[in-house]
Amino acid sequence: MDVCRDSYGVFANLSVFNIWTCSLCYVYLFPNGPLRFNYNVSNPGLIKVENIISGNIHIETTSDVCESLGGYDCERWRDCCQAADTCCTRQRSISPDSRLGHCPRTWDGWSCFDDTSPGKCVRLSCPSYVQYGSLKGHVEKECTENGSWALHPETGKEWTDYSKCVNIKGFKGVVYASVGASVFSLVFLLPATLILMAYRQLRSQQRIRLHVCLFMSFILTGLLSLLWELLVYNDRVENPWKQTFMFRKEVSCKVIYILLRYATSANFFWMFCEGFYLFRLLVHAFQVPRSIKQYFVIGWVGPALPIAIYSTFRSIYANDICWVKNAGGFEWIVYTPNLLSILVNLLFLLGILRILLSQLHQHPNEPSNYRQGFKRALKATFVLIPLFGLQLFLVIYRPSNDSAFGNMYEIVSKVIIDSQGGIIALVFCYMNKEVLSCLKTSIHKLNTRRGKRVPSLITNYTVVSQRNNDNEAKCDVTNGDRSPNVSIALKSMRTNWNGAS
Missing domain, CATH: 1.20.1070.10 (Rhodopsin 7-helix transmembrane proteins)
Incomplete structure (x- = not known):
């Protein structure tokens, strides 16, 4: 199998898949980030990047993307891209499942899932780059009885439950x-x-x-x-x-x-x-x-x-x-x-x-x-x-x-x-x-x-x-005439410390 699959149902070779998944990693991790990735599911190799602050569209390397992020967020984004690359390599190295009606191997945007039998729920450790996430939690992705990944009730897209990653x-x-x-x-x-x-x-x-x-x-x-x-x-x-x-x-x-x-x-x-x-x-x-x-x-x-x-x-x-x-x-x-x-x-x-x-x-x-x-x-x-x-x-x-x-x-x-x-x-x-x-x-x-x-x-x-x-x-609120002059510091301190006695 020379192509890799993601949750959109996109099949692409390794080079295109890397660019495609890295753009999605940015969108998922930083939904309000300064960069905008204009992508088309039907043509994943054609992605336009725009910086909404400066209008710069010359994004050629990962360093250009990291310039819009802090050091910590850049590492999170790089880790997500690396995980997607590892997932694609894994998908290409494993022989396809000969059984019919199984859920296909996929990269869901944050995690990698292998071919799964119908009616089975897959659990994986939470990825480290999920914001506010805990590595002690786990993600769940359900393969329905008809051999397709469970869909989100609102978006109608393949869905993975990451709620247990955040406490x-x-x-x-x-x-x-x-x-x-x-x-x-x-x-x-x-x-x-x-x-x-x-x-x-x-x-x-x-x-x-x-x-x-x-x-x-x-x-x-x-x-x-x-x-x-x-x-x-x-x-x-x-x-x-x-x-x-x-x-x-x-x-x-x-x-x-x-x-x-x-x-x-x-x-x-x-x-x-x-x-x-x-x-x-x-x-x-x-x-x-x-x-x-x-x-x-x-x-x-x-x-x-x-x-x-x-x-x-x-x-x-x-x-x-x-x-x-x-x-x-x-x-x-x-x-x-x-x-x-x-x-x-x-x-x-x-x-x-x-x-x-x-x-x-x-x-x-x-x-x-x-x-x-x-x-x-x-x-x-x-x-x-x-x-x-x-x-x-x-x-x-x-x-x-x-x-x-x-x-x-x-x-x-x-x-x-x-x-x-x-x-x-x-x-x-x-x-x-x-x-x-x-x-x-x-x-x-x-x-x-x-x-x-x-x-x-x-x-x-x-x-x-x-x-x-x-x-x-x-101590009269309205008729007080004058206050004592504190001349000795120990007396002033003693007055303060009376509260503890």
């Missing part, structure tokens, strides 16, 4: 984990931001203003993450390709993607600002910064620079659908400053612990001071880890999607990353004694104005409130 439940599990973690963060972040901004005593402090900016960056990330997961990611899993949001609204999809990348980078930059501010207070305990304008520039303008550079290169060299695919080396334009932020914060934490532990050596013969210093260092470790983003080191290594932990990693990483804002809000707002004191004062005044008895929960703190009558005026 739909696993992808949905990732969506649910991300949505749940994002909602958790937003539920705590939104009220926390309003609380910190409502009280003059709180919002006048530099560290609180940094907290508010960090909270706002996490709120922006949470909202955009919800929009991305529900409108883009989940939509792609549930609907056919041409009915998805990313296909119909490509420009809007790219805008959401870039905004999400900016918000995520802003998280890292603001975590760096928090670490730098706290470390500076410890090193220069009696030199409180007069202004923190430079922190606002770093936190909000800083991430815009790498995102702008990334977007420019991406639009020129990797302008695929919605930019959801990995852009290879261009991704390090965004990854590098983010990674440096948490690495520097790790050094800040080590420096803070060194300063705190050094206090233990000042009173080696006083057990109470030793225990207090050790407790303070331990508290700093647990409290500052989420604030500095150091828990992200737990998911910094991404295992292969085909490994046993591939899907579990995706779920765990979504929970760790998307719930960080909520955890920070819990520690630095709802568990902060200074914030709780302001809230209790407001509740006390509200009940006093209504002529009602203060609830027992507030009564328990009456003694504390009476000892600090000035605090009642400072």
Whole structure:
């Protein structure tokens, strides 16, 4: 048998078959790619290629095709072409089945099938070049009783079931984990931001203003993450390709993607600002910064620079659908400053612990001071880890999607990353004694104005409130007059760490 067959029923010799199947590999793998292959089933040797971006139709080698793809996608396409070539060689080397009524050997566009008896279902391993596919799954192709391959109910063409190559439940599990973690963060972040901004005593402090900016960056990330997961990611899993949001609204999809990348980078930059501010207070305990304008520039303008550079290169060299695919080396334009932020914060934490532990050596013969210093260092470790983003080191290594932990990693990483804002809000707002004191004062005044008895929960703190009558005026939302000047860094840190006590 000197010719090879594909699922269209096309029979061609090896040279024509290679060109024909490679064009179909491109069409199947990259349905929205920049190249358009105009082919005719009746004449598979006549294929016209057009680049819809530049109008270039001079495609002569595989390198010309790869120029329209990234390195990873080029390898996927080459692997598909090689698999088709191997299939054709196999078809030509095996003697034809002398039995009548069997399903003919064929290349279905991604996989190779031999002659098959009627009523039999053939199972093969999933090919490596299927996007989001898993090598642990399998494809199925059914040979009907009349000796013909099963047809797709909508297209009426020979059909192979590749649904088991993609773990739909696993992808949905990732969506649910991300949505749940994002909602958790937003539920705590939104009220926390309003609380910190409502009280003059709180919002006048530099560290609180940094907290508010960090909270706002996490709120922006949470909202955009919800929009991305529900409108883009989940939509792609549930609907056919041409009915998805990313296909119909490509420009809007790219805008959401870039905004999400900016918000995520802003998280890292603001975590760096928090670490730098706290470390500076410890090193220069009696030199409180007069202004923190430079922190606002770093936190909000800083991430815009790498995102702008990334977007420019991406639009020129990797302008695929919605930019959801990995852009290879261009991704390090965004990854590098983010990674440096948490690495520097790790050094800040080590420096803070060194300063705190050094206090233990000042009173080696006083057990109470030793225990207090050790407790303070331990508290700093647990409290500052989420604030500095150091828990992200737990998911910094991404295992292969085909490994046993591939899907579990995706779920765990979504929970760790998307719930960080909520955890920070819990520690630095709802568990902060200074914030709780302001809230209790407001509740006390509200009940006093209504002529009602203060609830027992507030009564328990009456003694504390009476000892600090000035605090009642400072925590008034409308009548606060001035805020304390933090002159000693350890006092400021102790106020922050009260949330962990």
